[in-house]
Amino acid sequence: MSHKLLTFFKTHVMARRLCNAVQRNCLTKNVTTSSCRKVKEEVSKLLALKAQLVTEDAGPQKFTLKTPKGTRDYNPQQMTIRNNVLDKIITVFRRHGAECIDTPVFELKDVLTGKYGEDSKLIYDLKDQGGEILSLRYDLTVPLARYLAMNKITTLKRYHIAKVYRRDNPAMTRGRYREFYQCDFDIAGIYDPMVPDAECLKVVTEILEALDIGQYILKVNHRRLLDGMFEACGVPADKFRTTCSTVDKLDKSPWEEVRTEMINEKGVSPDAADRIGEYVRLNGSTELVEKLLKDEKLSKVKAALEGVEAIKTLLQYCELFGIKDKILFDLSLARGLDYYTGVIYEAVLTQPIKIGNEEQTVGSIAGGGRYDNLVGMFDSKNKQVPCVGVSIGVERIFSVLEAKLAAGDITVRTSDIDVYVASAQKNFLEERMKICAELWDAGIKTEQSYKKNPKMLNQLQHCEENKIPLAVVLGDSELKRGVVKIRNITTREEDEVPRNDLVQEIKKRIDNLNLNQLNGAT
Amino acid sequence: MSHKLLTFFKTHVMARRLCNAVQRNCLTKNVTTSSCRKVKEEVSKLLALKAQLVTEDAGPQKFTLKTPKGTRDYNPQQMTIRNNVLDKIITVFRRHGAECIDTPVFELKDVLTGKYGEDSKLIYDLKDQGGEILSLRYDLTVPLARYLAMNKITTLKRYHIAKVYRRDNPAMTRGRYREFYQCDFDIAGIYDPMVPDAECLKVVTEILEALDIGQYILKVNHRRLLDGMFEACGVPADKFRTTCSTVDKLDKSPWEEVRTEMINEKGVSPDAADRIGEYVRLNGSTELVEKLLKDEKLSKVKAALEGVEAIKTLLQYCELFGIKDKILFDLSLARGLDYYTGVIYEAVLTQPIKIGNEEQTVGSIAGGGRYDNLVGMFDSKNKQVPCVGVSIGVERIFSVLEAKLAAGDITVRTSDIDVYVASAQKNFLEERMKICAELWDAGIKTEQSYKKNPKMLNQLQHCEENKIPLAVVLGDSELKRGVVKIRNITTREEDEVPRNDLVQEIKKRIDNLNLNQLNGAT
Structure with a gap:
C-alpha cells in the first residue's frame, strides 16, 4: 500500500513540476496553450487516480496475497505426506543410534562466509537493524561444524531435519524451492577408515527401502582418487578443485561439453582433458578397483592409490552389510561442494517413476561424503573433527508423492479421527x-x-x-x-x-x- | 575478518595521511622533529598490528563463535525433552481431529504490517537483495489468516508448530528467546456460539494433564464484556483498546500503577478508572455471571450483556466437558493483542514448580481467544472467517524441564538403541x-x-x-x-x-x- 502510494506521489510530484515548467515556458516562450492544457489534464487524471487509491486503502489491504517467491505453504495433505516420509527416515536414523539436534534458522554471517564458494551469492541476508549481521542458514552441514567447534564436541552421531534457504531461481515444478527441507545424518569423530562411511550407505539403503520409491543405485567415488587422477592426467594442483567442479557436470552434460569447459574455461590442456575423459567413463565394482590398482598412470600417484584402497575397503564393508549389489564405484562422480575430502556418495533412482499415465525421471535422491577439515575452520587452533554424512533429498520425494496424490495414485488421511x-x-x-x-x-x-x-x-x-x-x-x-x-x-x-x-x-x-x-x- | 581488517586499514590510511601532513608541516613550519617521530612510531605500531592481523587471517577464522543473540542450539538432551513435549501435545491436537499445516518462515512484509501494533518494531526484516521485501514471521496466527484468505478456505481445524522471531531483549534464563517455538491450535469457521471456543479449553486441559506439570487454572474473559465494562464506566469508545492494553498489565503490576497509567497516559478520568477498578477485581464462576447480569451499570450496556451471556454459555459447555472446576471467569484478564474480538483465555500454573531444592514460578503457560476479523483484513472483499484458537507456551515448559534435567530431577535418553x-x-x-x-x-x-x-x-x-x-x-x-x-x-x-x-x-x-x-x- 505505502509503496503504491509512494510511487504515485513521485509521479504526481514530477507531473506537477513538469506542469509548472511548461506553464513558465508558456509565459516566457510563447508556447501554445494547448500543450499547457494537455499537461493539466494529465495532472488531473493522476489526481483522480490518487483519490481512488486513498479510498481503496481505507478498506482491507490490497497487496497481492501470496507466499514469497520460491516458497509455499504446506496444506494438510502435503503435511501428511511430508510427516509420513520424515517419520520413516527418522526411524532409520534412530535405528542407527543417531541423536537429534537443532540450530537457529540464522547464523552470524561470518559463520557462513567462505564456505560455499560461488554459491555464497545465494545466501539470504537479514537487514541490519542494529546489532549482529545475520544470514539464513544455507545448509545444515556448516551449522553442524559450527556447533561441534563451539561446544568442543569431538564425537557425535546426529540427525538434523530443518529448512534451509537459497536465493536461487529454482524449478518449483520439479520440487525445488528457495525454502526447503534438508534431512541430514552425520557421524563426527576419529574412527577407523570407512567404518562410519559404510554405515552412511547402509542408512541410505534402509531409507530408500522403507520409502519404497523404486530401484536405485548408490554411486561412490573418492576425492583423493579424483585428485590423484587429475595429477596423473597432468592437471596442475591449483586446478584440481575447479576441474572437479567441471567433472561434476557430467550427470547433466555430455563429455564433449565438459571437455570444452575444462579446456576453455578451466585452462586444462586438451591432452590432460582427454586422459581425464578416459577415466571418468569407468564405473564398476571390485574388478574396477583391481584394474585401477594396476593402472600404469594412477599406480604412480599416492593420492590415487589411497583413494582406490579406501574404495576397496568401503566395498568390502558394504558386502558385510549386504548392500554391495547396490553400490556403483563411478569415477565420474565428483559432487559440487568444495569441502569434501574423502569418500563421496550419491543415490540415484534408476527407473522413472510412474505418476498417473506419465513417467517422471527423478535422478539424484541423496548425497554426501566425508569432510574432515570443515570443523577446523571454526576452531581457533584449527583442531579438526573428521566427519562423514549424507543428506536425503526429501523435497524430491515429497514432490513425487504429491504428484502421485494429484494423479489419484495414492490417497492420504489428514486426520486420524476414529x-x-x-x-x-x-x-x-x-x-x-x-x-x-x-x-x-x-x-x-x-x-x-x-x-x-x-x-x-x-x-x-x-x-x-x-x-x-x-x-x-x-x-x-x-x-x-x-x-x-x-x-x-x-x-x-x-x-x-x-x-x-x-x-x-x-x-x-x-x-x-x-x-x-x-x-x-x- | 574483512570487517576487522577494513577498520584497521581505515585507521592506517588516516595515520599515514596524518604522518604525511605532519612531515609537510615539519618542513614548512619548523615543527620539532620529535612530534614527527612520534607519529612515525604510531604508524609503525599500526603496521605491526596489521602484519599480525594478516598472519592470523591466514589460519582458521577468528570471529567469536556463537549463535546469534537471543538464539540457541538444542543439544540432543534438549531435543529429546522438546520432542517428548511436542509429541504429547500433538497427540491431544490430533485426538481432536486437528490437521497439520506449515507456512514459510518469512512472509511478504506487507502481510505482517499493521497486525501487531507497537510490537511491529520487533519484526526481523530481511535485507533487500533485489526482489520482494520480506520479514520473518512474528507469530503463527497472522500466517494462518493469510493462508485462509489466500486459499479461500472457510473451515479448518489445524495445528501448527514452528519457530517464530521477535527482536526482543528477552530474559533467556526464563526460557524466552528471539527465536522460539509456537504451538497453536485453531478452529476456523462459522459455527454456533462457544462450541469451538469451549473445545479449545478442553484441549488445553488435556495437554496440561498429559504434561503433568502441576496444578493450573484456565482464566477466561470476553472482549465484548471488557468493551461494555469500559463503556459502562464512562471510557470513550476510542479509548477502549488502549485502556484494554493497560488492564492487561494487571498480571504483573498492582492496581494502583495500572490506575495511574490509565489516568496519566491513556486519558481515562479518575472516576472511570475507579469504576473499572471495582470490576477488574472480580473473578469467579456461574455466580459471578448471575451477579453481572443483574449489575446496575453493566446490564444497561448491550456489549457487556452479550459478553456475560457468552461466558455463561461457555461455562455451561465446560461443565459438559467436565472441566468447569478448572475455569476461572476473571474480569482482569485482557490479553495484549488487538485482534481478539470475543472470548479470551489464559492458562496459569497455580503452584511454583520444584526444581532441585528451589521453586520457580512459571505463571502463564497457554493463551488465546477468538479473532473474527483478522482473515477479513486479507480478503479483497473483506470477507470474514471467524476463528478461535489457543497457543501453548512450549518454551516455558521446555525451560522448566531443562532446569529439572540440570538439577538432576529427571533424566532423558537421547538415543533409543536396544x-x-x-x-x-x-x-x-x-x-x-x-x-x-x-x-x-x-x-x-x-x-x-x-x-x-x-x-x-x-x-x-x-x-x-x-x-x-x-x-x-x-x-x-x-x-x-x-x-x-x-x-x-x-x-x-x-x-x-x-x-x-x-x-x-x-x-x-x-x-x-x-x-x-x-x-x-x-
Whole structure:
C-alpha cells in the first residue's frame, strides 16, 4: 500500500513540476496553450487516480496475497505426506543410534562466509537493524561444524531435519524451492577408515527401502582418487578443485561439453582433458578397483592409490552389510561442494517413476561424503573433527508423492479421527458434548459438529469424506432406552450398545478395525 | 575478518595521511622533529598490528563463535525433552481431529504490517537483495489468516508448530528467546456460539494433564464484556483498546500503577478508572455471571450483556466437558493483542514448580481467544472467517524441564538403541558388521564401535552411559561353537544363544524388557 502510494506521489510530484515548467515556458516562450492544457489534464487524471487509491486503502489491504517467491505453504495433505516420509527416515536414523539436534534458522554471517564458494551469492541476508549481521542458514552441514567447534564436541552421531534457504531461481515444478527441507545424518569423530562411511550407505539403503520409491543405485567415488587422477592426467594442483567442479557436470552434460569447459574455461590442456575423459567413463565394482590398482598412470600417484584402497575397503564393508549389489564405484562422480575430502556418495533412482499415465525421471535422491577439515575452520587452533554424512533429498520425494496424490495414485488421511459423535435429531448438543468428553478422556480420537443442530446427512458425509470409520448416533428413542447406536461408516451397519458401555465398546471396535487393517496391509 | 581488517586499514590510511601532513608541516613550519617521530612510531605500531592481523587471517577464522543473540542450539538432551513435549501435545491436537499445516518462515512484509501494533518494531526484516521485501514471521496466527484468505478456505481445524522471531531483549534464563517455538491450535469457521471456543479449553486441559506439570487454572474473559465494562464506566469508545492494553498489565503490576497509567497516559478520568477498578477485581464462576447480569451499570450496556451471556454459555459447555472446576471467569484478564474480538483465555500454573531444592514460578503457560476479523483484513472483499484458537507456551515448559534435567530431577535418553554389538577380542569388526546388518534389517535399534579393535571396557561403558539394555558379545570360543553371548547391561548377566537364532532371541528379550518397563511405569 505505502509503496503504491509512494510511487504515485513521485509521479504526481514530477507531473506537477513538469506542469509548472511548461506553464513558465508558456509565459516566457510563447508556447501554445494547448500543450499547457494537455499537461493539466494529465495532472488531473493522476489526481483522480490518487483519490481512488486513498479510498481503496481505507478498506482491507490490497497487496497481492501470496507466499514469497520460491516458497509455499504446506496444506494438510502435503503435511501428511511430508510427516509420513520424515517419520520413516527418522526411524532409520534412530535405528542407527543417531541423536537429534537443532540450530537457529540464522547464523552470524561470518559463520557462513567462505564456505560455499560461488554459491555464497545465494545466501539470504537479514537487514541490519542494529546489532549482529545475520544470514539464513544455507545448509545444515556448516551449522553442524559450527556447533561441534563451539561446544568442543569431538564425537557425535546426529540427525538434523530443518529448512534451509537459497536465493536461487529454482524449478518449483520439479520440487525445488528457495525454502526447503534438508534431512541430514552425520557421524563426527576419529574412527577407523570407512567404518562410519559404510554405515552412511547402509542408512541410505534402509531409507530408500522403507520409502519404497523404486530401484536405485548408490554411486561412490573418492576425492583423493579424483585428485590423484587429475595429477596423473597432468592437471596442475591449483586446478584440481575447479576441474572437479567441471567433472561434476557430467550427470547433466555430455563429455564433449565438459571437455570444452575444462579446456576453455578451466585452462586444462586438451591432452590432460582427454586422459581425464578416459577415466571418468569407468564405473564398476571390485574388478574396477583391481584394474585401477594396476593402472600404469594412477599406480604412480599416492593420492590415487589411497583413494582406490579406501574404495576397496568401503566395498568390502558394504558386502558385510549386504548392500554391495547396490553400490556403483563411478569415477565420474565428483559432487559440487568444495569441502569434501574423502569418500563421496550419491543415490540415484534408476527407473522413472510412474505418476498417473506419465513417467517422471527423478535422478539424484541423496548425497554426501566425508569432510574432515570443515570443523577446523571454526576452531581457533584449527583442531579438526573428521566427519562423514549424507543428506536425503526429501523435497524430491515429497514432490513425487504429491504428484502421485494429484494423479489419484495414492490417497492420504489428514486426520486420524476414529469416532464421530452425531445426532439424529435436534437438541443433542449437550449429550454429544458429554460423550465427546468421555471418549477424549479415554484417549479416543473423536470429533463432532460445531453446530447445535447439524443435519444427519451432513454429519455422515463428513465421516465418509474424512474416512472416519465409526459414528456414535444419538436419538431420542435410544437414549430413553439407555442405549446408543454405533454405525460402521464403511459397511453402514448399525447396532445398539448400552450407553454406559460406550467407551469400552468403541475401544473394542477400534482395536478390531486396526487389526483388520493390519492384516489387510500385510 | 574483512570487517576487522577494513577498520584497521581505515585507521592506517588516516595515520599515514596524518604522518604525511605532519612531515609537510615539519618542513614548512619548523615543527620539532620529535612530534614527527612520534607519529612515525604510531604508524609503525599500526603496521605491526596489521602484519599480525594478516598472519592470523591466514589460519582458521577468528570471529567469536556463537549463535546469534537471543538464539540457541538444542543439544540432543534438549531435543529429546522438546520432542517428548511436542509429541504429547500433538497427540491431544490430533485426538481432536486437528490437521497439520506449515507456512514459510518469512512472509511478504506487507502481510505482517499493521497486525501487531507497537510490537511491529520487533519484526526481523530481511535485507533487500533485489526482489520482494520480506520479514520473518512474528507469530503463527497472522500466517494462518493469510493462508485462509489466500486459499479461500472457510473451515479448518489445524495445528501448527514452528519457530517464530521477535527482536526482543528477552530474559533467556526464563526460557524466552528471539527465536522460539509456537504451538497453536485453531478452529476456523462459522459455527454456533462457544462450541469451538469451549473445545479449545478442553484441549488445553488435556495437554496440561498429559504434561503433568502441576496444578493450573484456565482464566477466561470476553472482549465484548471488557468493551461494555469500559463503556459502562464512562471510557470513550476510542479509548477502549488502549485502556484494554493497560488492564492487561494487571498480571504483573498492582492496581494502583495500572490506575495511574490509565489516568496519566491513556486519558481515562479518575472516576472511570475507579469504576473499572471495582470490576477488574472480580473473578469467579456461574455466580459471578448471575451477579453481572443483574449489575446496575453493566446490564444497561448491550456489549457487556452479550459478553456475560457468552461466558455463561461457555461455562455451561465446560461443565459438559467436565472441566468447569478448572475455569476461572476473571474480569482482569485482557490479553495484549488487538485482534481478539470475543472470548479470551489464559492458562496459569497455580503452584511454583520444584526444581532441585528451589521453586520457580512459571505463571502463564497457554493463551488465546477468538479473532473474527483478522482473515477479513486479507480478503479483497473483506470477507470474514471467524476463528478461535489457543497457543501453548512450549518454551516455558521446555525451560522448566531443562532446569529439572540440570538439577538432576529427571533424566532423558537421547538415543533409543536396544542392542550394542561388542567384541571381546581383536579382529571381530567383520563379524560385528554382519551381525549389525542382520539386526538393522530386522528393524532392531543397534549400534557398534566404529573402531576396528575397541576395548571391551570402553564398549561396556558406552552401553552403561547410554542406557543401552543389551549387548551381543562376540568371542573366539563362542563363535567356534556357533553361539554368541547376550549380556544384560543392567544385571550384567550373560548367556549364550545359537548364532543362527540371534535375531529371534534379541527380539524376544527386547519385548520382555519393554513389557517390564511398561508394567513398572504404570
